[in-house]
Structure formats: structure tokens, C-alpha cells
Amino acid sequence: MFEKEIRRKAKELLEAKTVDLVIGYTSGSLPFQARPILVSSPEDVGKLVWNHFARSNLARYLLPYRDSSKKIALLAKGCDARAVAVLLQEEQFPRERIHIIGLPCPGVISRRKLEEKLGEIKEEDFSWEENSFLFQGEKWEVRPFLEDTCARCRYPNPPLYDELIGEEKEPWRDGSVDYLKELDNQSREERWQFFAAELSRCIRCYACRNACPLCYCKECFAESDSPRWVNGVPTLSDNLFFHLGRSMHLAGRCVECGACERACPEEIKIGLLPLKVEEIVRENFSFEAGLSLEEEAPLLTYKESDPGEFIK
Amino acid sequence: MSKGLVTKEKWWKWLEDKKDRLFLSERAQKRYGSWFPPEVKVVKNGKEILLPSGEEMYRYFWAGEEWKVEEGEVNTAPLFFFSLPCEARAIIEITDKVFLHEPIDKNYRQRRKSLSLGILACLQPEPTCFCSLVGGGPFWKNEEALFLVPRKEDIYVEGEGELLSYSEEGGEKVKQEIQTLQKEVESGLPSPLPSYFSQELYQHFEDEEWDDISWHCMNCGACTFLCPTCYCFDLSIEGRLKGFQLRSWDSCMFPKFTLHASFHNPRPTGKERVRQRVMHKFSYFPEREGNFACVGCGVCVEKCPVNWDIREAIERMVEKIDRLRA
Amino acid sequence: MKNDWEPKIVAFLCHWCSYAGADLAGISRIQYPPNIRVIRVPCSGAVNPLYILKALREGADGVLVSGCHPGDCHYLSGNYFARRKFFVLHQLLQWLGIEENRVQFSWVSASEGQKFSQVVEETVEKVKKLGPAQKLVKEFTFHV
Numbered sequence: 001m002f003e004k005e006i007r008r009k010a011k012e013l014l015e016a017k018t019v020d021l022v023i024g025y026t027s028g029s030l031p032f033q034a035r036p037i038l039v040s041s042p043e044d045v046g047k048l049v050w051n052h053f054a055r056s057n058l059a060r061y062l063l064p065y066r067d068s069s070k071k072i073a074l075l076a077k078g079c080d081a082r083a084v085a086v087l088l089q090e091e092q093f094p095r096e097r098i099h100i101i102g103l104p105c106p107g108v109i110s111r112r113k114l115e116e117k118l119g120e121i122k123e124e125d126f127s128w129e130e131n132s133f134l135f136q137g138e139k140w141e142v143r144p145f146l147e148d149t150c151a152r153c154r155y156p157n158p159p160l161y162d163e164l165i166g167e168e169k170e171p172w173r174d175g176s177v178d179y180l181k182e183l184d185n186q187s188r189e190e191r192w193q194f195f196a197a198e199l200s201r202c203i204r205c206y207a208c209r210n211a212c213p214l215c216y217c218k219e220c221f222a223e224s225d226s227p228r229w230v231n232g233v234p235t236l237s238d239n240l241f242f243h244l245g246r247s248m249h250l251a252g253r254c255v256e257c258g259a260c261e262r263a264c265p266e267e268i269k270i271g272l273l274p275l276k277v278e279e280i281v282r283e284n285f286s287f288e289a290g291l292s293l294e295e296e297a298p299l300l301t302y303k304e305s306d307p308g309e310f311i312k
Numbered sequence: 313m314s315k316g317l318v319t320k321e322k323w324w325k326w327l328e329d330k331k332d333r334l335f336l337s338e339r340a341q342k343r344y345g346s347w348f349p350p351e352v353k354v355v356k357n358g359k360e361i362l363l364p365s366g367e368e369m370y371r372y373f374w375a376g377e378e379w380k381v382e383e384g385e386v387n388t389a390p391l392f393f394f395s396l397p398c399e400a401r402a403i404i405e406i407t408d409k410v411f412l413h414e415p416i417d418k419n420y421r422q423r424r425k426s427l428s429l430g431i432l433a434c435l436q437p438e439p440t441c442f443c444s445l446v447g448g449g450p451f452w453k454n455e456e457a458l459f460l461v462p463r464k465e466d467i468y469v470e471g472e473g474e475l476l477s478y479s480e481e482g483g484e485k486v487k488q489e490i491q492t493l494q495k496e497v498e499s500g501l502p503s504p505l506p507s508y509f510s511q512e513l514y515q516h517f518e519d520e521e522w523d524d525i526s527w528h529c530m531n532c533g534a535c536t537f538l539c540p541t542c543y544c545f546d547l548s549i550e551g552r553l554k555g556f557q558l559r560s561w562d563s564c565m566f567p568k569f570t571l572h573a574s575f576h577n578p579r580p581t582g583k584e585r586v587r588q589r590v591m592h593k594f595s596y597f598p599e600r601e602g603n604f605a606c607v608g609c610g611v612c613v614e615k616c617p618v619n620w621d622i623r624e625a626i627e628r629m630v631e632k633i634d635r636l637r638a
Numbered sequence: 639m640k641n642d643w644e645p646k647i648v649a650f651l652c653h654w655c656s657y658a659g660a661d662l663a664g665i666s667r668i669q670y671p672p673n674i675r676v677i678r679v680p681c682s683g684a685v686n687p688l689y690i691l692k693a694l695r696e697g698a699d700g701v702l703v704s705g706c707h708p709g710d711c712h713y714l715s716g717n718y719f720a721r722r723k724f725f726v727l728h729q730l731l732q733w734l735g736i737e738e739n740r741v742q743f744s745w746v747s748a749s750e751g752q753k754f755s756q757v758v759e760e761t762v763e764k765v766k767k768l769g770p771a772q773k774l775v776k777e778f779t780f781h782v
Contacts, residue, residue, distance in 0.1 A: 028619035028621070029613070029619060029621040029623070029624060030439065030440070030613070030614075030619055030621075033619045035528055035618050035619040035620075036527075036528040036618060037527075037528065038527050038528075055617075056617070056618055060530070061528075064581075184733075188732070188733075188735045189735060191733065191734060191735045192734065192735025192736075192773070193735075195734060195735070203365065203533075203534075203537045203538070203561075204533075204537075205532050205533035205534040205536075205537045205538075205563070206532050206533060206566075207530065207532035207533075207534045207617045209532075210530040210531055210532040211530055211532070211617055211618075219568075221688060223566070223568050228548070229688060229691075229692055229695075230695070231366075231548045231550050231558055231560065231778075232366075232546050232548055232558070232560030232561065232562065233365060233366025233558055233560040233777075233778070234365050234366065234560075235366065235776070235777040235778070236777065237695060237774055237775060237776045237777050238695075238776065238777075240774060241691050241692075241695055241774070244687075244691055244730070244731075244734075245687070245688050245691060247730065248687045248688075248723075248726070248727060248730070251723075251726045262617070263530075263532070263617035263618075264617070265534040265538060265615035265616070265617060273730070273734075276730060276733055277726060277730055280725075280726050280729045280730065281726060284725065284729075285722065298722065299719070299722055299723060299726075300719075302715065302718035302719055302721065302722055303718075304708065304709075304718070306718070306721055306722055306725065307721075307725055308708065308721055308725075310724075310725065310728050310743060311721065311724070311743040311744060311745055312742065312743065312744035312745070312757055312760070368778070550776070550778050551778075555778075556778055558778065
């Protein structure tokens, strides 16, 4: 899956000193994991991997270098590149210090789904392709095994890149697999019950926030002391407050990467709230974050014809 | 201390009047769920009982001319908590040492007094487990707790108390069987860290390695909140003229954990915070109390969103220390 | 629910229009229900969605946000920005299963004392129908 090309490209960039650092994925200490890695020397490019388990959004690892002078090459899936675009637009990082290596994304596979369907699994039983895989010699389609956040992906191809490795993927535009839509079909009370059950499991470790490339506030409102919005006890009301507040902060900025949900150690479907906000913004203000560097963020602008029937 | 075998029927008979006071750890449930009634309350670990994620320390209100304060109430009904050896060890060897030594934490002590522990032997260590590295083991036991090895038709029991009166003498054969089982499970587990590790680790406080070790950690609190030994907490007030003093979990992974009122932060970046977590568990605590503040349950490794693995950090430092010693 | 229950409603009123409208209602001795607790803000555009959530968390049974009519903002466009923001919040809360009328919005100008009284009446009536708020209220509450 283009691993060789990625390594070669990283080596070339580092050797030519086009960049100082490469941020990518490497294999983790556990099977079915790819963890972020920083490569600074051409000898280490062999550590880079590219597979179906790249669940982090690497754009989040850019921000610590905001005030340095390092030039960074970033491996970017569709959503990572969209996040970079928003960061650029919000002037959080200078364009000239980033080199985006675009990777059309085959989607992130959920280990849980693999286990549910295939039983006990070992890494050596698999051989992976873009859209399918062989498990003990049997061929399976990838899509049913994708993380919920990825099964509904509309932008697997990076909209912004300096170079692209691999071939652009045909995005799924059918919307046939969309866990957000499934929830839309429920009644309001059912949805409330669903979220109350999900969010009361939240321990407020803030993995979702920290995994999010666009949650870069120096002080998060959830941890602010003055004013103090919520206390540290993970009660349902304060968990809701945090996730609602976070979703509102991401209105018109969320790039639908779902990194928040994939980061959740309790496997709570927290991506649904920012994704819903994204959908509201898209449907009413026809805006999608991270697709262009020119278009103004929807909540920083207005139209006189905006919907206003809900106001008396 | 006595030993014996308790048959299935007698086990259930013993549980009969305890059903509503039974707690079982999530990981023990996965292995031994069928040995407990459906009423059993499943908790992540002992911390959830002894140091809940939120508790009311006291309530207060302004009574016109003075503040009135009432202390929070702690449930003192006797409870039984069954868990794996690592999780029991977190209570006995770590949190007890923190909260039952001066200054004693009143709420913790009251809860702890009413809690009886049962240790279920761990027969299937997971790939993330490393209890033997930090001084524990799948058959770790302690005289204050019941030690149980569930078998096909009966449970091998060691300890004191009512349950033992239900037991029968197992004889030499059973003793042999348990020993063989223990050997089987323990084989292939990592050997303990060297005794000089905790002391020497501190010498490497300033090392460059920490940059690299901590680089991909996102500094969320998943590891510390899910850890059975991490006990740090925060206090906050909820309300104004009437309200509560609340105690909630806090995490050394958060920048605000060490933020001074002057806005100076002695642990400004992820590197310092990750180093603190490793140092506290593997150097400061053992230097003070004699054992690591990590029981090797591997939950932090399993649940980490970016697969930050504490075993790798330890391995790296052990290698370095040994290299320098040689 | 007790029969004598009266909802508490937090009203964020913009300084230039709705607050002045409330003032006019007062000067003109127009009656309106005493259930609202007014918080004056410089502009409806200054109302952070977190304020609304916080009001509910602290036990308000309803929230009313009111500003200048579109086009009349003292700061020219503050209320247009507010409208987008509130639209998203309104849709999100509704989708999540929070009752639609818990959080209400209105435009009331400085000359609309009568309308202000009507708006408050309607708001209170709708919240009364819903009963006490439960869904976003903080869990630690103190009863003496």
C-alpha cells in the first residue's frame, strides 16, 4: 500500500533538506495499531508504515512546532489535509513551513468490528489491499469493517497537497453507510436516551479533545477556572456540557475526521455531535471546512437571507 | 490462614446473602463472570469504589451570619470486591499506603474498612500484561484477602473467614495441581525489574530520551483515569452561598495539574508530564514506599488512543541504565 | 410537578434594543410575568452558546435571548452573526432531544415595549408547558 513510495519520498525530502522533520505513522507495540512517529533522519524512514490502522489525525502533531523554525513534511489522509487547510486558514501554521504528502485514504479499520465478525484474530492471518483483505485465505471487502466515522467518509482524497502518493480514490457518495443518518431516523426521545447512556460513560479524559487537530485552545473552557463552566466530576450534565460546547466550538471548522471518536478509550460515539453540527452547517450555509483556503468560515460571516424562522 | 476446596453449590450458597453487596472488576468479569450472580456490580477497578470519580467532601451554606458546614456521608455497609491480583495489589500496596498513612483520608478509610477483597487468580495474562515486571504475578496473594482459583467444578480457596468454613480439605493432589497451574501461567512472563532501577532511574531525569519517548503522547488523561493505582485528585467548589466541596480525579497529564497561580508551569510540555508519570510510578513512589506504583495490569497500554506504551519507556531506560553500569 | 411551580427564565437582552424595550415596557407600565431574570449584554452577538448551556446547567428552566431586529444592530451586524450561531445551537439541541422551547430567541427593538411583554408572556407560557428543566441541569444540587 504505497509504503515504499512513502519511505522513498521521506528519505528524499530529508536528504535534500527540503524538510527537517517528517510526521507519519509507524507500527505500534500492539497488533492492528499504527502510531504517530516523528522522523528526523533519513536512516529512520524505514520505520514509516501506511495501513488501515492510521487512526490519528496527524495535523494535531503540527501545532507544537508552530513557534519553531522547523519545516515539516506531514503524511496526510483526506481528513488530515482538510485539518491542515483549516489550520492554515486560521493562521495557526505558515504554509511555507509545511510540506503535505497527500495519501488517498483507504479508511481506518475498526479492530472491534474485525473481532466481532472474524472471532479471535492475529495479525499474521491478514494480508491487506486497498479495498479488500485476505483473512486466512478468504477475501473480505473492507467497507463493513471500517470505523463508523470512516464508513461515511466523503473526502478520502486530500484537497490540498504538495504531492500525492497513490491514486485518487472514488469517494462514497451514496451515504448508504452512515451512522449519523441511522440516528436521524430515530425519535428525539430515543436520541436523548442514546446520548444520555453514551455520555454518562464519559470519564472526561479529554482524549477526544486532544486528538482533535482543531481543538488547539491554550486553555479549554472545560478546564477553565474563571469562569468555571463545569466541575471535574464526570456527571452526565457536565459531560454533555463539555461535548456540546466542544461541538459548538467546532461549528464550521470540523473536518469530519472522527479522530475524537477513534481516540475515545471508552468507545463512546462522541463523534456524532460535531458531525451533526458539521451537517447542520453544510446543509444550511453550504460550507464544508478545509476544502478551500479562500472561502470564509461560516460563523465568521452571514447572509441577510439566513434562516431566522426560529426567532420570534 | 487455611486452604481448601469449595464446591460450586457451596460457593453459591455463600454468595446467597451477599448478592447486593458484591462488586466485580471488569477484567475479572471477562474471565470469571459465570461465577457471580447477575446482580453483581461491575466496576472498572477498585478505584471506582474507594476513590470515586466524584465525591462530596462536605456541603456548606451561608446561614445569615455564619457558614454552616456538614460533612459528606460515606456508605459503610460491608462490601465484597473480587478482582484480579493486579487490581487488588493496587489497593493493598499503593492506594492504602497513600490514604491510610498520616495524614489519613477519612472517606477512604471508612470505605476501605467496609471492603473485603477477593483475589481471583489470573489464568490468562493478556498481551498487554506485565505484572511480573513490577513485582506482582498472576498468583499474587495477600493475607488480608481471600485468594481464589476457580476450577471446573470447584474453587480453590486460601484465606480466613466464613467462606473457609464451607471448604473441604483438598489434600496433596490439589496442592500439586495448583502449583503446576501457577508454574504454567507464570512461565514466559517477564522477569522483575532490577532492584536498582528505581534509584538509578532518577539519575536520568534530564536525559534527552524523554523527548523521544513522550513525543506521540497526546496528554489526555485516559491512562491515568483508567489506571487502578493513579490516585491524584482535584478539589473544587460547586455553588456559591450554598454548595459542595467536590473531589474529582485529576491527572498529571493535564497542563493545569501543575499550573501555578502566577501562570508559571513547572511542567509546561508533554515531555515533563510523561516523565512525571513514569518517574512517580517507577522512582519516587518506590523510593518512599518500597514498591512500584504500577501493578502492570496493562490497561493504560490497551486503552491508549495513540498506543503510547509504558513498557517501552521502561525497557528503554532499563537498557540505558544497564549499558552505563556495564 | 407542584401546581404552584413557576419557571425561572434567564433572559439575555442586548443593551441597545431588547433591554431598552424591557425598560420601555416598565416605563409604560405594561405588565409581564415576573419569571425572567434579565442579564444585560452589549449585543446578542456577544452571547456565547456556553452562556445558554450554563444557565440551564445552573438550574434555569428556560433561556430567552433577545436582540435588535436584523439590520438594526447597533454594531451593524452583530445580530446577523448571532443568528447563525443560534441557528446551529438551536438545531443541535433539538436534535439531541432537548425540548424545543427551552431555549428561545426573539428580536425586540427599543420601541417595542408591548412586543417585549408579549414575548415574555409567550416564553413563560411555553416553558410552563414543558415543566421544570431536567436534561442539562447539573447533578450536584443543594437542598437545605
